[in-house]
Amino acid sequence: MPRAPYQTARGAAGSAPAAALLPPSAVSDATPLRAFTPFQLGPVRLPNRLVKCGTNEGLSRGGLVTDALIDWHREMAAGGVGMTTLAYCSVSADGRTFRHQLWMHDAAMPGLARFADAIHAEGARAAIQLGHAGWFATPGVIGGAPIGPSRTFSPRGVCFSRAASAADLDRLERDFADAARRVVEAGFDGVEIHLGHGYLLAQFLCPYNNKRRDEYGGSIENRARFPRRVLRAVREAVAGRAAVWAKLNMEDGFAGGMTLAEGVDVARWIEADGSVDALQLTGGHTTRSPFFLMRGDLPLAGMIENEKSAVGRLGMRVFAKMLIRPYPFSEAFFRESALRLRAALRLPLMLLGGVNRLDTIEQALAEGFDLVAMGRALIRDPDLPLRMQRGELTASRCNHCNECVVEMERTGTRCVLRASAPPA
Numbered sequence: 001m002p003r004a005p006y007q008t009a010r011g012a013a014g015s016a017p018a019a020a021l022l023p024p025s026a027v028s029d030a031t032p033l034r035a036f037t038p039f040q041l042g043p044v045r046l047p048n049r050l051v052k053c054g055t056n057e058g059l060s061r062g063g064l065v066t067d068a069l070i071d072w073h074r075e076m077a078a079g080g081v082g083m084t085t086l087a088y089c090s091v092s093a094d095g096r097t098f099r100h101q102l103w104m105h106d107a108a109m110p111g112l113a114r115f116a117d118a119i120h121a122e123g124a125r126a127a128i129q130l131g132h133a134g135w136f137a138t139p140g141v142i143g144g145a146p147i148g149p150s151r152t153f154s155p156r157g158v159c160f161s162r163a164a165s166a167a168d169l170d171r172l173e174r175d176f177a178d179a180a181r182r183v184v185e186a187g188f189d190g191v192e193i194h195l196g197h198g199y200l201l202a203q204f205l206c207p208y209n210n211k212r213r214d215e216y217g218g219s220i221e222n223r224a225r226f227p228r229r230v231l232r233a234v235r236e237a238v239a240g241r242a243a244v245w246a247k248l249n250m251e252d253g254f255a256g257g258m259t260l261a262e263g264v265d266v267a268r269w270i271e272a273d274g275s276v277d278a279l280q281l282t283g284g285h286t287t288r289s290p291f292f293l294m295r296g297d298l299p300l301a302g303m304i305e306n307e308k309s310a311v312g313r314l315g316m317r318v319f320a321k322m323l324i325r326p327y328p329f330s331e332a333f334f335r336e337s338a339l340r341l342r343a344a345l346r347l348p349l350m351l352l353g354g355v356n357r358l359d360t361i362e363q364a365l366a367e368g369f370d371l372v373a374m375g376r377a378l379i380r381d382p383d384l385p386l387r388m389q390r391g392e393l394t395a396s397r398c399n400h401c402n403e404c405v406v407e408m409e410r411t412g413t414r415c416v417l418r419a420s421a422p423p424a
Contacts, residue, residue: 021331021360034365035358035372036389039082041348042243042277044189046082046125049365050385053280053352053373054087054129054192054247058408060102065111068412069102070118076378077122080385082371084119085127085192086112091179092172094142095132095200097156101141104130104179109186116187127190128183129247130176130234134200135161135209136286147172149204149226150211155287163212169226172200176230177237184242191242193234193276196249197293198285201227205249205266208256208288220262224269231275245278245350246270250337252285253292260337264344271347280350280373281338289325294376295354296329296400306409329400332360342368357395358388379404380415 036048052073059069069086076084090096090103102108112128119126135148139157146154147168148161164172180191195201203209204226210217216226231246238244248270250263258266263283270276284293291298300320307313327333334353342349348370355361356377364372377396378384387393403416 021335021363023359031362033358033362033389035361035385039348039370041190041245041371043240044125044243046371047123048080048082048385049371050081050361051127051280051350051371051373052076052081052084052378053350053375054085054194055375055379055404055413056088056408057086057413058098058410059412061100063096063101063103063105064108065102065115070115072412073115073126074118074122075382077119077124079378079381079383080387080389081124081374081378083125083127083190085129085190086115086188087129089128089130089179091130091132091175094144094147095134095137095175096141097133097136097138099138099141104175104182109182112183112186112188116189120187125189126187127192127243128188129192129194130179130183131194132172132175132200134203136199136203148200149209149216152209169216169229173226173230173233177233180234180244181237184238189242191234191238191244192280193231193244193246195227195246196282196284198252198287201230202249202252202258202285205258205262206252206285207258208252208254208285220258220265221269223258224266227266228269228273228275231270232273235275243277245276245280247280247282249285250281250283250334250341253283253289254285257285257288260340263337264341267341267345267347271345276347278348278350278370279341279345280352281334281341282352283334283337291324291327291402293353294402294405295327295333296402298324298326299402299406300324302403302406306406329354331356332364335364338369339367354400356398359394376400376402376404376415379413380417 039046039049073084116126135146135152135154137146146161147164150163152161205223210223251260252258304313332355350371350373351364351369352373355372355374361372376398380398381396384396404413407414
């Protein structure tokens, strides 16, 4: 039976005041842990409430799953998460930003099936994040100009994208639906559709990127029209065989982007459509507010070193501090915004964003969030859930240096602290 919307102190949904996080000592040894109770996500039963969120692993090669990619997630599954998410998978060849990026084509399917089998063997559920980079796609990778809601200059390709036509939108909708159908047939339990971080579907939601003058631009209702089309098509393609959710920007994090009030409206419309089993709540924009979605240190030295060209490295040295705004880390940094959506919705919600501590997880579940998604905390400590359950750790040892982001474009996403740190 669907839950009623959460009510605020004033009795109105959608504007709940955020109480402070509990102190780290709030969870005692005698406290029953909700984090390790099962949860029914659509047709899929998860063994616990902890999800490894999608974080680009940088381990696919030639658009295919590798043994290293499987092993990376196998470690997460063996470490006790209820579900782990294979990240940054493009639904089509023209949605890629990296040459080796995994995308949904015939040759990728056997590897995806091996991936799902490996995760299931560890007792966890396998999810996949499907998206399209839109105008952020790399021209040298896709072999032409990228596509987006409007004609936009892309600093990544030093070119202009082209505005999607009606035929393009029909094709992109089919690409998402076909990709979802194929990964479910390969054995995945969950399908996450990326509506965040300045990629294609979030570009439609963002007024800075979407300058269309047809039914897909202008008001937030119009800007949400195509993303909602895609979610409905995915839901129909999956046909109840797997859980479906959206990774949804609550806000873009910069002036001229989608606001939190608009994000609440979009979430309500998606809920009314019945197209998803849950929402994972996020924020930020890859080109305008990239560290809004991460927080912590800016690993500028490594980012400069990773630039492929001398011109790119020079540009980063000169302009990076002006263009990339730092955001200090705070525990559960999206929680306050997410509580606004919790108050407005009946849908199951996944809290994301800087959750490192067991007491934060337990408080989030007590506040009505159904699942907690973690990224860097698990990159640092893949066995964190098991060690929390055993009482060996109460928090991840991640220090938010964000060097793992730099490593993604080198040998693959990894915590630079793990090799040098002795076991706790």
